[in-house]
Amino acid sequence: MIKNIEELKSVAKTVRGDIVSMLTESASGHPGGSLSAADILTTLFFGEMNIDPENPKDENRDRFVLSKGHAAPVLYSVLARKGYFPVEELKTLRKIGSRLQGHPS
Structure with a gap:
């Protein structure tokens, strides 16, 4: 879990880069909704939430x-x-056969 604000900012910057790359690659999507939530989701997933990718069904x-x-x-x-x-x-993202579609399910 990251508690250092500078580290969280760095992760959020990477996340924003991912968003721009994904939407550019797919030539589809809504950048504003994702970009406006990057800091919030980064803080939750990396600084607050009790989650573990090694044990996702805990x-x-x-x-x-x-x-x-x-x-x-x-x-x-x-x-x-x-x-x-x-x-x-x-x-x-948004490619045929991909798990990553335009809306999560």
Whole structure:
């Protein structure tokens, strides 16, 4: 868990870069919704939430519900950067056969 504000800022900057890259690669999406949530999701996933990609079904884990579907890219970025799936998979946003579609399910 990251508690240092400078480290969180650095992760958030990386997340914003991921968002821009994903949306550019897919030539589709809504950048504002994801970019505006980057600092919030970074703080939650890297600084506050009790989550572990090595034990994703832990009964005591925190849960996160995203009701802002157009912000899927920010969710995908923080999950990848946290270690839930390879960062390279972010390049598959909105592609046929990809797990990473325009709205999370």
